Amino acid sequence: MLIGYARTSTLDQKAGLEAQIEALKALSCERLYSEQVSSVAVRDALREALAFCREGDTLVVTKLDRLARSVRHLGDIVEDLERRKVGLRVLDLGLDTGNATGKLMLNVLGSVAQFEREMMLERQKEGIAKAKREGKYHGRKPTAPDMIAQVKTLLTEGVPKRRISQITGLSERTVYRMVNDDTPLQKVS
Template identity: 45%
Template sequence: MSTYGYARVSTADQDLTIQREALKAAGCEIIREEKISGTSRQGRAELKTLLEFLREGDTLVVTRLDRLARSMDDLSSIARELQEKGVALKATEQPVDTSSAAGKAFFQMLGVFAEFETNLRRERQMEGIAKAKAEGVYKGRKPSIDVDEVKRMRVEEGMGATEIAREMGIARTSVYRVLS
């Protein structure tokens, strides 16, 4: 029976030190870390490796449930996998310990709140973008294709879409989109 830790931050410029120290203090023998968004399990290689490696009687420790997953679906899925393997889940900053009935109940409640928080953040972001657009501040992404150059190459030089795409280093479908 071993104790493993999982630490995650969302961006490369964030620091894992606080999580790492908390997990070591909780007795984690091995700590897997990654710097990637937790909104989905996709691309989280360290989590995948850890979930494949855990065996019956092991314990997975995180500092908070939102380090493990940001959606209730992902959190439930991970918890189900752990339960099927006979692995306990604990959080150092929350009273979560799925080896007890109370811990399981609290785990479910925290998962619901984590998803709620994510949804609220997304709504606030969309409201901010809408407001900025209305005020003319938000212009979106800068164009990556010089539309005038594509048209000039077509009209003045008589180049075809494939040739223009190759010359400008863009997709042929982008050339067709500009020319239509």
């Protein structure tokens, strides 16, 4: 059985998620799991997809970076899949761990992907530092203060705080702080 997994990092990447899902459907994946969450966050859909995989199944992703956050994480996933005799297919690389060449390429490409990510983060930090020195960087505008009314409305409608967090995209901690704290949320300078 082909089991598809799709992920984007943010809710703004809806088109990217839809494109991944369409590619997995075109391959005739019988089960699809998808989520919009950062790679470093808890990924429930990935956990469910991995738990669903049985011997002889193949987990399919469109891109390697949609699956693992690092070479170590990729190694853990692949080791778990191999132990359970589950294959892994990465569409954009034409990679299939069903053979020795696919396994080798997976390790090489995983290392390259991690290197690229680390270089991107390094350049990003350098750019932010330069913008701060020039007085051009002010960070992201806080979203929570603009959402207090929406959160309180949902609460009065009886929506649980955890669900409010999912609806608004705010962390549960922020929702609880908005509700339980009389201090207004403000941008920290």
